[in-house]
Amino acid sequence: MKSKILFIVDSSIDLSPELYKAYDFLIIPLNVTIDGKTYRDVPEELSNRKLFDIMDEKEVLPKTSAAAPASFLEAFKKAEKDGYEGIVIIGIGSTLSGTIQSAIVAIEMYEGPLDIRIVDSRNLSTGSGLIALYGADYAKKGYSLDEVVTYMESLVPRVRAQFIVDSLRVIYMGGRISSAKYLFGKILRAHPFIQVIDGKLEVTATPKGKLIRGLDHQFSVFEQDKARGILEDHVFITHADGEESAKYYYGKMKDMFPKGVLKVTEAGCVISAHSGRGTIGILYVMK
Template sequence: MSRVKIVTDSTCDLSHDLLELYDISVLPLMISMGEITKKDGLELVPEEIYRWSDETGQTPKTAAPTIGDAVSFLEPFVNAGLDIIFFGISESMSATCNVIRLAAQNLNYDKVYVVDSKNLSTGIGLQVLRAAKMAKKGSTVLEILNDNSEIKDKVRASFVVNTLTYLHRGGRCSGVTALLANTLKLKPEIMVTEGKMVVGKKYRGNIKSALLKYVHDKEKQLLNADNDRVFITHSGCDQEIIEEIRQYLEDLNIFKEILITRAGGVISSHCGPNTLGVLYISK
């Protein structure tokens, strides 16, 4: 059994099967819908969020876990004397990494190593799976951390949003920008750069044509990607579109694994339905 335990937060958007396969534990972030606060991934599903948001015209507020929850989460691994590596959502977007540091201090345990992924969604998941695979093979904390420092800036995370309504409701873009984009049927690409979200290309037309154009635009970069795995991560897209993109990636004949995951509550709260991204590590 590995003496290194890999843990992460619920914004990693990894499926239950992957978490189980690689023995990864997840600390949920908090999502507040009005007066009600629930734990991401445990107490609500994205469909509830979309329904509430459309009924109220608001976007849920998302927050880092409580210190108490973080302490309870770490405690079993601390009691087992394990080396713990935590991969958290970008510190530019959330205080989650700092909550883990404070929890480790409360537990008076110096074998908790906090990694700011500088990313979100399966941009974190790519780092987590790589680390978990190394841990399974018996790699040390230092070996895993050194490997992550080499590849972290090579993670390519981007996605195309169907509507800017949710980002606008959450205060992440102006009402004028959202109205203009929705009126012109623009589907912007959101990219993660140095831990922050920035706007990339803007696609026009329906979501299917926008997503297929977005993926084709990535071909040159995909041909130069690490061939271990690529993620298709979505917030509730038509199965036909997902399959077409999966087939396109398969036809490139690069990746050993093409993994399809559904975005969790936090990511879905901000991007809304019909968002999709292709995420990978560049060589």
């Protein structure tokens, strides 16, 4: 039976086209501007590889921007026509983007019959995507909108979103580290390990040397969490043009879960713009 709850997500949740289709998510694209041109964050307009190529060629950093309220209003009207009774909006967290604020403005402007809720993921990339997927799974079981939202909110502090950054260049260009730290880190071949903690990006370790050291550090953190207990319906390896690293992780992890649980997906341009080529994460939810 089709759920009467529509899930509206933004393009930064970095799920695969197959998952978007299987879950019938309605996607609101965010925007990426680089070299004087603005693109919607959809692969048909700009892939992360093309974005990285422009960044390398022009030596410029992209700018990202939230979706406009009008995009949400259009989605609400479509949901009405399609016979939905309620909507859950879930995407990049309020501490990391203005997208939720755009959704709030749209809800205030909306005059239709739909019951519309927002779940603040306080996360990004497939960290937000995990909450959307588990929420949709819950809705398919027939739970009410109130129950679905309460369940999704209970997941927020339990999501583990973390990434190893291959290169410091984008972080430096974005002003998140000083020139001295950039040069020092470049000499030592530092690979920051970034975790999303209470809606903020925190560097919690800086493995040095070959990238494999960073990958193994992240994998060790994952193993410790798995031993404590994680939900095993959806586990993600998410990368920004880091296919070799993704293959490395998949080889280590594929026998840990039943078929279909472990998923490999690529970061879209919004996330890639702030992380750089080669960034890779392991994302999951604690029990």
